[in-house]
Amino acid sequence: MKLSTKLLAATAMVSASAASAVELEVTHWWTSGGEAAAVSKFADAWNATGNTWVDGAIAGSGGTARPIIISRIIGGDPMGATQMNHGRQAEELIEAGLLLDLSDVAEAGGWADLVNPSSLLESCTLDGKIYCVPVNIHSAQWIWLSHSAYENAGLSVPTDWYEFAASAGDLQAAGTLPLAMGQQGWQQNIAFGAITLAVAGLDAWKGVNVDKNADVARGAEYTAAFEAVAAARAFAVGSNVQDWNLATNMVITGSAGAQIMGDWAQGEFAVAEQVEGEDYSCLPGLGLNDVLDTGGDAFYFPVNDDPEITAAQKEMAALLISPEAQVSFNLAKGSLPVRGDIDMSTANGCMQKGLEILASGGILPSSDISFSQDTTLQIEDLMAQFWSSDMSAADAQASYANLIENAD
Amino acid sequence: MTVASDPPLRTAKRPNRLFKNMMAKIASIPMILTALVVFVGGTAWTVVYSFTGSRMLPKTKWVGLDQYERLWDSDRWIISIKNLGIYGGCSMVLTLVLGFCLAACLDRKIRFESAFRTIFLYPFALSFVVTGLAWQWILNPDFGLQSVVRGWGWETFTFNPINDPDTVIFGLLIAGLWQGTGLIMCIMLAGLRGIDDDIWNAAKVDGIGTVKTYVVVIIPMMRPVFITALVLIASGIIKLYDLVVAQTGGGPGLSSEVPAKYVIELMFRAQNLGQGFAASSMMLLSVVIILIPWAYLEFGGRKNG
Numbered sequence: 001m002k003l004s005t006k007l008l009a010a011t012a013m014v015s016a017s018a019a020s021a022v023e024l025e026v027t028h029w030w031t032s033g034g035e036a037a038a039v040s041k042f043a044d045a046w047n048a049t050g051n052t053w054v055d056g057a058i059a060g061s062g063g064t065a066r067p068i069i070i071s072r073i074i075g076g077d078p079m080g081a082t083q084m085n086h087g088r089q090a091e092e093l094i095e096a097g098l099l100l101d102l103s104d105v106a107e108a109g110g111w112a113d114l115v116n117p118s119s120l121l122e123s124c125t126l127d128g129k130i131y132c133v134p135v136n137i138h139s140a141q142w143i144w145l146s147h148s149a150y151e152n153a154g155l156s157v158p159t160d161w162y163e164f165a166a167s168a169g170d171l172q173a174a175g176t177l178p179l180a181m182g183q184q185g186w187q188q189n190i191a192f193g194a195i196t197l198a199v200a201g202l203d204a205w206k207g208v209n210v211d212k213n214a215d216v217a218r219g220a221e222y223t224a225a226f227e228a229v230a231a232a233r234a235f236a237v238g239s240n241v242q243d244w245n246l247a248t249n250m251v252i253t254g255s256a257g258a259q260i261m262g263d264w265a266q267g268e269f270a271v272a273e274q275v276e277g278e279d280y281s282c283l284p285g286l287g288l289n290d291v292l293d294t295g296g297d298a299f300y301f302p303v304n305d306d307p308e309i310t311a312a313q314k315e316m317a318a319l320l321i322s323p324e325a326q327v328s329f330n331l332a333k334g335s336l337p338v339r340g341d342i343d344m345s346t347a348n349g350c351m352q353k354g355l356e357i358l359a360s361g362g363i364l365p366s367s368d369i370s371f372s373q374d375t376t377l378q379i380e381d382l383m384a385q386f387w388s389s390d391m392s393a394a395d396a397q398a399s400y401a402n403l404i405e406n407a408d
Numbered sequence: 409m410t411v412a413s414d415p416p417l418r419t420a421k422r423p424n425r426l427f428k429n430m431m432a433k434i435a436s437i438p439m440i441l442t443a444l445v446v447f448v449g450g451t452a453w454t455v456v457y458s459f460t461g462s463r464m465l466p467k468t469k470w471v472g473l474d475q476y477e478r479l480w481d482s483d484r485w486i487i488s489i490k491n492l493g494i495y496g497g498c499s500m501v502l503t504l505v506l507g508f509c510l511a512a513c514l515d516r517k518i519r520f521e522s523a524f525r526t527i528f529l530y531p532f533a534l535s536f537v538v539t540g541l542a543w544q545w546i547l548n549p550d551f552g553l554q555s556v557v558r559g560w561g562w563e564t565f566t567f568n569p570i571n572d573p574d575t576v577i578f579g580l581l582i583a584g585l586w587q588g589t590g591l592i593m594c595i596m597l598a599g600l601r602g603i604d605d606d607i608w609n610a611a612k613v614d615g616i617g618t619v620k621t622y623v624v625v626i627i628p629m630m631r632p633v634f635i636t637a638l639v640l641i642a643s644g645i646i647k648l649y650d651l652v653v654a655q656t657g658g659g660p661g662l663s664s665e666v667p668a669k670y671v672i673e674l675m676f677r678a679q680n681l682g683q684g685f686a687a688s689s690m691m692l693l694s695v696v697i698i699l700i701p702w703a704y705l706e707f708g709g710r711k712n713g
Contacts, residue, residue: 063677066677067677070464070679071676092465093464183659184659240550240571242657242659372463372679373677373679373680374463374679374680374683377673378678381483384658387661388573388660388661388662
């Protein structure tokens, strides 16, 4: 009660200061069907305040869009607001003083109490000041299973990774590809991350991904994990697709048994009008560990000389995290909301599983938060090499441990 | 007497040469400045910052040769260099040979010459991105050439270069040749047209065969044309980037990575400018190592001799 009045007061205050309508250009890379629908919810909410949302969608994934966004900010042609993954991607832009300090908006809105998990807000914080608005949570540790593929092979749908691995041979015998895998480093890295988390366990995973301890990466838990990844590589032989949604489509049509992919994959199932539990199943943490990482998207606001635009930027920051915008956006996007105090009962089964894990505190930091982009790309390169060649698990583990040793 | 009066005359003329065509020299000052500041200055800046630990933004945090050590330790860079070597060697030889053969065929006064010329030159009008995407589909085993030939009844036909790490670079080569050969053909054709008919008549009188005339007489006469073609092909090879991005994305795995892509990805995706600068400095160095001896032989050597 107290919270919502505070929030209302804050919004009223900010919107009163920006009486005239302002055009803000918002850049993002949400261009697939479900993503575009989600971003239009934000645009509608913003336009409803009397301001204008100028959509600056950049096609291609974050890897394509991020350099464009960053070079515009550095080059002195800043947009009004921009999507980025929170974490360390904007660290240097903040240090260079190119992004707007949102601490006053955050304080007025009481973000510190609202945002759940609080690590999201921490990743927006540098030297005690808040520079971004987290808008959603995405987790990568999911496996998506095709019911029709398992029915055709006369098998029951697995409930965890080990059952899946055991059933892979029978799937193959029935002429179905066990594991769909897009041949891109970041997808292979997601599969690697999910399998290591499930097989090596939480402590070992944290030792490597949070403490960056190379000895853990050389240890027995990670040896088992790398062997499991090598087995997964054998399950995915013959998967010649590149893009993640094409791999998801193989699961939808039943030509592949499963795919390891983040929770954004359920947007594809929704578009294909498949029903969770009937046509497909989802297992967070590969059915072994009830933990999810908490990567996601956040909005940053580049510093602007025009006080009117600055006021509008702060108004938008408050709007993006408001309960209404959070519910409508995240339902369309298939992601989890950043605040724990809103009603998400209309979400589907997979999202409910995610919400439960979030509420019970099974939360990990995303690798976007612990590793720099440089280290991430090096790991992705290693995974791309490992998945497309016959590199042995031991060699891959040794290279990986070296990367962890030099990680920053 | 003449010996004594000559030197003062020459010294009096020298300043004149500097101020000769004064207007032309003033007019070219902007271009000279652009060349110095943008090209030379930018190059020097890049090389200097390759010795720093710059991440997203350039910083003067000196790290010595660390960036270069990491570069040559990186599998991805080694693969990139090897790929460029294979692609460059094959592309250089095949483009010249095919371009010359096509030009020679068109030069035999065939019918519909201009139609053929247009057809061969057309791919060059397409961007590398379009070329890459088109060939990605043509070489796709499920939709492209392989499935078409299988559809004709040859069931065991296998042609799947871009999904195999060992052959993917040849898949790129096919697309690169398809796009680039037409231009080289046109340059060669222009060169061939510049050969006087009398040469051909003389060769005929001497009873030299057509092929032998081409190899022994015509090709040596076309040396400047070949050099132009060589420079065009070489610059295309070094900056090979968009074709790879469109056709394979560097995959499968890292098997079709190229140096220019390494530079771009490290600078912008990994947000590690220092490493990207080190890689681009290495590219510059390799060009310089090839270029300087060649330029010395081509231009400097002749003046001295």
